[in-house]
Amino acid sequence: MKALRTHAVGGPETLTLDDIADPVAGKGEVVVAVKACSINFPDTLMIRDMYQFKPQRPYAPGGEFAGVIESVGEGVSGWKAGDRVIAMTGHGGLAEKVAVETGRLFPLPDGVSFEVGASLLMTYATTIYGLQDRGHLKAGDTLLVLGAAGGVGLSGIELGKAMGARVVAAVSSEVKAQVAREAGADEVVIYGRPPFDKDQARSLTEAFKAACGADGANVVYDIVGGEYSEAALRAIAWEGRFLVVGFPAGIAKLPLNLTLLKSCDVCGVFWGGFIARDPAANAAHVAELFRLLADGKIAPRVSETFPLERGGDAIAKLANREAVGKLVVTMG
Ligand SMILES: NC(=O)c1ccc[n+]([C@@H]2O[C@H](COP(=O)([O-])OP(=O)(O)OC[C@H]3O[C@@H](n4cnc5c(N)ncnc54)[C@H](OP(=O)(O)O)[C@@H]3O)[C@@H](O)[C@H]2O)c1
Numbered sequence: 018m019k020a021l022r023t024h025a026v027g028g029p030e031t032l033t034l035d036d037i038a039d040p041v042a043g044k045g046e047v048v049v050a051v052k053a054c055s056i057n058f059p060d061t062l063m064i065r066d067m068y069q070f071k072p073q074r075p076y077a078p079g080g081e082f083a084g085v086i087e088s089v090g091e092g093v094s095g096w097k098a099g100d101r102v103i104a105m106t107g108h109g110g111l112a113e114k115v116a117v118e119t120g121r122l123f124p125l126p127d128g129v130s131f132e133v134g135a136s137l138l139m140t141y142a143t144t145i146y147g148l149q150d151r152g153h154l155k156a157g158d159t160l161l162v163l164g165a166a167g168g169v170g171l172s173g174i175e176l177g178k179a180m181g182a183r184v185v186a187a188v189s190s191e192v193k194a195q196v197a198r199e200a201g202a203d204e205v206v207i208y209g210r211p212p213f214d215k216d217q218a219r220s221l222t223e224a225f226k227a228a229c230g231a232d233g234a235n236v237v238y239d240i241v242g243g244e245y246s247e248a249a250l251r252a253i254a255w256e257g258r259f260l261v262v263g264f265p266a267g268i269a270k271l272p273l274n275l276t277l278l279k280s281c282d283v284c285g286v287f288w289g290g291f292i293a294r295d296p297a298a299n300a301a302h303v304a305e306l307f308r309l310l311a312d313g314k315i316a317p318r319v320s321e322t323f324p325l326e327r328g329g330d331a332i333a334k335l336a337n338r339e340a341v342g343k344l345v346v347t348m349g
Contacts, residue, residue: 027064050086052085053348054110056335078110082110096119137310153258157182158181158235159182161252163241165202175316179309186204200318204228212244318341
């Protein structure tokens with residue numbers, strides 16, 4: 018089978034399309050024939066050894082994929098060859114076949130495409146955990162979503178709307194603003210690109226405050242970090258929740274006096290850690306996501322698909338801030 022693998026630390030251009038032996042399902046595992054593997058920001062970091070998890074090389078990146086079970090190993094019950102599944106493995110998905118522990122599988126409902134199935138969990142399941150469990154978002158709240166036209170960002174807009182919030186989306190271009198509006202954002206802020214001088218930082222804060230309204234944002238969903246974070250924190254509401262989700266623009270430092278002035282909380286959101294500690298709660302979230310998908314309340318936007326040999330181009334596009342919605346690598 019073919020797999021797009023990293024052999025040494027580097028960018029997407031260092032990945033090679035290798036012919037390797039088919040995997041065999043071990044005890045408690047199934048082999049999944051991958052149909053679609055979505056690209057997520059961690060894929061851009063992992064191959065450069067900049068992510069918290071560093072798998073042993075050589076390995077294929079691609080942490081989230083959908084496909085069909087081809088064979089089952091010893092001791093597996095509840096799954097059979099031919100079942101359509103979604104798998105969350107952290108890496109390995111940019112390959113034609115992957116051996117997966119059954120605990121990492123979810124059934125892919127009939128009628129949901131492999132591309133959409135592969136685009137659902139890392140983004141929307143992170144966000145439902147973030148907004149619901151960490152942010153306590155409720156109907157009528159104002160939610161500010163940064164990086165709102167990316168994979169996690171769009172899930173923030175859609176789930177925020179589904180939960181009854183007024184959603185302010187912040188993005189870096191008019192093209193991304195249009196995508197955010199189509200996803201349901203009530204208000205859009207187009208921000209510049211750092212570094213910001215004092216005046217630019219102040220006007221970014223003013224833009225966030227103007228869009229969020231006099232009371233500010235009850236919840237800030239920060240998937241961007243860098244210099245954007247402090248400006249967003251300055252626009253938070255009294256007793257608001259600032260959710261720390263990701264750092265494509267760099268790890269932010271926040272002046273703690275701002276949290277005192279607003280009596281607000283800064284809350285970390287680590288979905289992988291949450292799944293490991295409470296898989297049942299995550300499974301309940303995933304069931305809720307499938308209900309919202311069936312009701313048309315959420316709809317992952319797959320903006321572009323790539324063949325396996327061009328998986329590196331998909332990773333490069335995401336890393337270069339050029340992606341809108343989800344980029345997906347499809348097999349065969
Ligand atoms: N905490 C968790 O459990 C968890 C789970 C999943 C993902 N994440 C994190 O969430 C973040 C978003 O992931 P994603 O898959 O949605 O990525 P994505 O689709 O690439 O979206 C990231 C967005 O960040 C913005 N951005 C700002 N500065 C950037 C820069 N220098 N380079 C690239 N993008 C930049 C871009 O929007 P603008 O151009 O509009 O600013 C982009 O759309 C990542 O940091 C990821 O690691 C965290």
